[in-house]
Amino acid sequence: MTDWIVPHQRETPRPIDALVLSDLAPGVHRLALTLIDDGAATPVRIPLIVVQGAHDGPTVGLTAAVHGNELNGIPTIHRLFKRLDPAEVRGTVVGATIVNVPGYLRYDRLFPDDRDLNRIFPGKPNGNESDVYAFRLVERLIAHFEVLLDLHTASFGRVNSYYVRADMNDAKTAMMARTLGAEIIVHNEGADGTLRACAADRGIAALTVEIGDPQVIDRGKVKESRVGLRDVLEELDVVDPDGERAPRKAVECDRSKWLYTDTGGILDVLPKLADRVEAGAPIAHLLDPWGQKVRTYRAPEAGVVVGRATNPVAPTGARILHLGHLAEGGSVGHVP
Numbered sequence: 608m609t610d611w612i613v614p615h616q617r618e619t620p621r622p623i624d625a626l627v628l629s630d631l632a633p634g635v636h637r638l639a640l641t642l643i644d645d646g647a648a649t650p651v652r653i654p655l656i657v658v659q660g661a662h663d664g665p666t667v668g669l670t671a672a673v674h675g676n677e678l679n680g681i682p683t684i685h686r687l688f689k690r691l692d693p694a695e696v697r698g699t700v701v702g703a704t705i706v707n708v709p710g711y712l713r714y715d716r717l718f719p720d721d722r723d724l725n726r727i728f729p730g731k732p733n734g735n736e737s738d739v740y741a742f743r744l745v746e747r748l749i750a751h752f753e754v755l756l757d758l759h760t761a762s763f764g765r766v767n768s769y770y771v772r773a774d775m776n777d778a779k780t781a782m783m784a785r786t787l788g789a790e791i792i793v794h795n796e797g798a799d800g801t802l803r804a805c806a807a808d809r810g811i812a813a814l815t816v817e818i819g820d821p822q823v824i825d826r827g828k829v830k831e832s833r834v835g836l837r838d839v840l841e842e843l844d845v846v847d848p849d850g851e852r853a854p855r856k857a858v859e860c861d862r863s864k865w866l867y868t869d870t871g872g873i874l875d876v877l878p879k880l881a882d883r884v885e886a887g888a889p890i891a892h893l894l895d896p897w898g899q900k901v902r903t904y905r906a907p908e909a910g911v912v913v914g915r916a917t918n919p920v921a922p923t924g925a926r927i928l929h930l931g932h933l934a935e936g937g938s939v940g941h942v943p
């Protein structure tokens with residue numbers, strides 16, 4: 608058997624130092640955008656797929672792996688873009704499949720200088736490695752977008768429902784959030800330092816999509832989000848509707864918070880993702896290594912489970928559960 612390795616023809620991505628969308632002819636472009644250089648004087652480049660439509664329309668950006676171990680957004684972009692025909696697209700769709708390239712290579716959420724990129728935007732023109740990386744990402748890429756969909760997953764030791772964080776007071780952002788077919792929408796204006804907040808400050812309608820778990824590719828979750836993102840492109844009139852439609856089933860929350868342990872032990876979280884919990888219902892037990900209960904934690908108020916811990920090793924201050932507070936009347940923010 609000598610033919611078990613099947614090489615495929617592929618196009619060589621084109622390195623660029625700046626993204627000039629107006630220079631791109633209608634079609635699909637595979638580009639590698641230089642942001643910084645590493646210590647061996649080699650450029651660090653982020654992979655971009657650009658679908659330049661034959662017709663006028665908005666520039667829509669999708670970013671994945673801002674946290675280097677949050678991978679589900681990568682195939683989501685691949686599969687979404689595979690179904691885009693430039694001849695029919697109105698506008699430009701840009702997918703940055705791996706934003707935090709150095710973190711991705713280390714299977715790590717963080718940048719190699721141990722900073723979280725998604726806390727330091729818009730970065731600094733002069734500063735340490737992550738500051739400059741963040742700054743140039745915004746200047747060279749994000750600044751071109753009118754819409755930003757930033758694709759994440761849960762962090763290590765936790766699982767998330769398929770949920771969206773968005774400023775629901777912004778009409779366009781709220782429309783996109785409701786179109787994605789997520790299980791839960793959490794209204795949140797966006798913490799300082801996040802890519803979403805940085806984009807919103809520049810007038811870009813931006814939201815964060817949480818797709819499953821870190822360091823894995825989950826086909827089911829990828830399909831769900833791919834269908835939802837396509838629906839967003841349809842609502843933005845970038846493409847015509849196709850046959851698939853994400854169900855609009857999201858539970859809308861006007862706020863959410865993580866609950867943390869107050870002491871250490873072995874954590875057992877009781878509810879499942881997207882479960883509703885009543886105020887006072889037990890949500891977790893904490894055991895000592897001798898099998899004795901140290902704590903029972905109860906829901907401080909009624910809500911829905913947005914995310915939960917999977918790591919049973921719980922020191923004082925470990926995350927237990929991300930509890931969303933249901934919006935009065937079922938919806939939050941801008942209601943059409």
Ligand SMILES: [Zn+2]
Nearest residue numbers: 674677759760
């Ligand atoms: Zn993330």
